[in-house]
Amino acid sequence: MTGLVDPSLRAAELLANHRDSIDRLDAILVYTLGERFKHTQAVGRLKAEHQLPPSDPAREERQIERLEWLAKEADLDPEFAKKFLNFIISEVIRHHENLQR
DSSP: OTTOOOHHHHHHHHHHHHHHHHHHHHHHHHHHHHHHHHHHHHHHHHHHHTTOOSOOHHHHHHHHHHHHHHHHHTTOOHHHHHHHHHHHHHHHHHHHHHHHO
């Protein structure tokens, strides 16, 4: 019976591989969000310097529609993607409002 792998060992190996992938993807998400917020902070400074409003509802709506489309393409729940983007947008607006004070 040599060469046979205990199914519980194989499952543990698969679980570890999935978790490694999840950990890498989490890091990518965090660094990507960090990069995104660097740009939104720059936008916020520009808006503050030029007395522009901290939010742009028309752009936000376009971004939400775009993200819903991308979510569908990525086989991700569009409602989850919309909630996620709405959270990010609210944080960006909060930062922009703070910059204008």
